[in-house]
Structure formats: C-alpha cells, structure tokens
Amino acid sequence: MLTVGVDLGGAAISVLVLDEGDERLGGATMKTPPVGGERTQVLEVMEAAVHAAVDDAGVSLADVDAVGVGTPGVVIDGTVGHASSVPGWQERFSLREGFEGRVDKPVRVVNDVTAAAVAEHRMGAGVGNDELFVVYLGTGVGGGLILGGEPYEGAFGGAGEFGHTVVEVGGAVCPCGRRGCIEAYASRRSLEMAVERAVNSGTDTVAPALVEKHGGGRLTAAILREALDLGDPLIADLLDQGVDALGAGIASAVNLLDVEVVVIGGAITDELGAPFMRRIEAAVLPSLFSVPSRVKLVQAELGDEGGALGAALVARG
Numbered sequence: 001m002l003t004v005g006v007d008l009g010g011a012a013i014s015v016l017v018l019d020e021g022d023e024r025l026g027g028a029t030m031k032t033p034p035v036g037g038e039r040t041q042v043l044e045v046m047e048a049a050v051h052a053a054v055d056d057a058g059v060s061l062a063d064v065d066a067v068g069v070g071t072p073g074v075v076i077d078g079t080v081g082h083a084s085s086v087p088g089w090q091e092r093f094s095l096r097e098g099f100e101g102r103v104d105k106p107v108r109v110v111n112d113v114t115a116a117a118v119a120e121h122r123m124g125a126g127v128g129n130d131e132l133f134v135v136y137l138g139t140g141v142g143g144g145l146i147l148g149g150e151p152y153e154g155a156f157g158g159a160g161e162f163g164h165t166v167v168e169v170g171g172a173v174c175p176c177g178r179r180g181c182i183e184a185y186a187s188r189r190s191l192e193m194a195v196e197r198a199v200n201s202g203t204d205t206v207a208p209a210l211v212e213k214h215g216g217g218r219l220t221a222a223i224l225r226e227a228l229d230l231g232d233p234l235i236a237d238l239l240d241q242g243v244d245a246l247g248a249g250i251a252s253a254v255n256l257l258d259v260e261v262v263v264i265g266g267a268i269t270d271e272l273g274a275p276f277m278r279r280i281e282a283a284v285l286p287s288l289f290s291v292p293s294r295v296k297l298v299q300a301e302l303g304d305e306g307g308a309l310g311a312a313l314v315a316r317g
C-alpha cells in the first residue's frame with residue numbers, strides 16, 4: 001500500500017510518499033500562500049506538491065491508495081476550522097471533500113500535531129510507549145496525544161490544544177486573544193511580539209540587528225539561538241519565561257494524564273537542542289504531583305518530517 005502524507009504548515013507544505021514498510025520513497029516541499037490569500041490557492045499548492053512528491057518518488061498517482069493531510073486547527077470529520085496561520089482556514093469547511101475532488105483519492109484529515117504524535121509513536125521517540133504526549137514549539141505551541149496506543153482527538157476534535165492551556169490567570173496576551181496561555185510565552189510568534197514591544201520601549205537587544213543580517217524577515221528559531229549564544233539579556237529573559245510556562249504546563253498535563261513519555265519537538269526545540277530539553281525538565285519537576293515520577297521527557301526524533309509521516313500513516317486508516 002502506498003500513501004501520501006501532506007503536512008500543511010503556515011510557512012510550507014511538505015509532502016511525502018510512504019510504502020507499506022514505512023519506507024519514505026520521495027517527497028516535495030512548497031511555500032504556503034501567505035495569510036491574506038485565498039483558500040483555493042492553498043488547495044492548489046497542496047495538489048501541486050502531491051504531484052511533485054509522487055514524481056520524486058518515481059511512482060504514479062494511480063499507484064497511491066490514499067492521502068492523509070495534517071493541518072493546523074480543530075479537525076472534525078474531515079472538516080477543519082480555527083486555524084489563523086493558513087489563508088481561508090479560520091472558518092470551518094470540508095478539507096476532505098475539497099481535496100478528494102482534486103486528487104481523486106480517499107483523503108483523511110488529522111490535526112498536524114496529532115499526525116506528528118502518530119509518527120513519533122510509530123517510528124520516532126515514542127516507540128514502545130502507548131501513553132504519549134507530544135509538544136511542538138514553533139510559530140505556535142501545539143500538542144498531540146496518543147492514549148492507549150491510539151491518537152486521541154477528544155469529543156469534539158479539540159483535544160491537544162496544549163498551547164492554550166492557561167499557566168497564568170490574567171497573564172500575557174496570547175495570539176489567540178486570550179490571556180496567560182502557554183503560547184503567549186513559549187512560541188516563536190509570541191517571542192517575536194515581546195521583542196518588538198521591548199524594542200519600542202527602548203530595551204537594548206541584538207535581535208533586530210540579527211533579523212536584519214538574515215534578510216529582514218521573521219525572528220526565527222535560529223536567530224533566537226544566535227541571540228542566546230551572544231548572551232543577549234532580553235532573549236535570555238524571554239526564554240526563561242517560556243521555559244517556566246512550559247514547565248508548569250507540561251507538569252499539569254502529566255498530572256492530568258499520567259503519560260509515559262513527553263516528546264518535545266518543533267523548530268525551537270530542534271534549534272536549542274539538549275540544553276533546552278534539560279531546562280524544560282528542570283522546570284517540570286517541581287510541579288509534578290506523583291513523585292518520584294517515571295515520566296520521561298525526550299526530544300522528537302523525526303524533525304520537521306514528523307507531520308507528513310504521520311499524515312501518511314493516518315491515511316492507511
């Protein structure tokens with residue numbers, strides 16, 4: 001059985017082709033149309049990326065049995081909504097129907113971090129553990145759950161919205177508009193917003209100069225690391241707050257669910273690596289209820305391919 005996995009992100013659409021032996025045969029990555037564009041443009045790029053991935057794998061679309069799509073947002077029965085990072089994805093619509101019409105294959109739709117959790121469980125850092133919590137630290141903060149060996153999506157598709165777990169009542173404003181969410185402290189986007197506020201109020205930091213040096217775009221995870229390596233006090237302070245928020249949030253999730261393993265991935269984790277993992281672990285420990293705890297915190301193993309791999313696995317049904 002051949003399946004195609006599509007990982008739809010705010011910046012890129014990654015697609016790969018997987019055979020029944022979990023072998024990756026080929027793939028393709030294309031840019032996501034920017035916010036402000038049309039939903040049909042996104043579907044067009046997804047379709048083009050599927051064709052490019054199939055070509056790269058040296059197979060034909062006729063050989064593919066099913067397509068899985070991992071998407072940001074809350075997924076219910078093939079529909080998706082509440083995703084602000086992709087144009088046209090805020091209002092609920094049937095992604096399954098929309099994409100089946102384009103690729104003429106059965107399409108399964110899954111939340112992107114749930115897809116990554118499926119992949120880490122099957123072939124990554126979570127192999128052998130059936131109670132798994134996956135945290136992704138990127139533009140936002142995402143969560144995915146494997147409970148009893150199966151992806152857990154909740155009664156209404158909204159499980160795993162870890163980024164909007166409140167760690168400080170009345171705290172910092174989150175990109176979602178609410179206050180005190182983990183995402184308000186520990187996401188690339190919130191760090192970028194905090195740097196902007198600090199610069200506007202006259203705080204000294206190397207961050208704007210580094211952004212300029214890298215072409216004047218976003219405050220990326222790589223730039224965060226560079227600023228940290230240079231000993232920038234503002235970035236160090238903001239990351240301290242992010243680590244504290246993550247520690248409280250992850251410990252609360254472990255207290256609630258009693259998972260075996262917490263897998264931490266995403267661009268910020270990939271960039272900051274083992275020292276960052278150790279700091280998160282240290283921040284989690286004081287808030288764990290059940291001590292000594294046997295929960296393990298591990299770094300994700302599949303990098304930015306986790307989402308597409310998981311989507312291809314979910315496509316098998």
Ligand SMILES: [Zn+2]
Nearest residue numbers: 164174176181
């Ligand atoms: Zn929020």
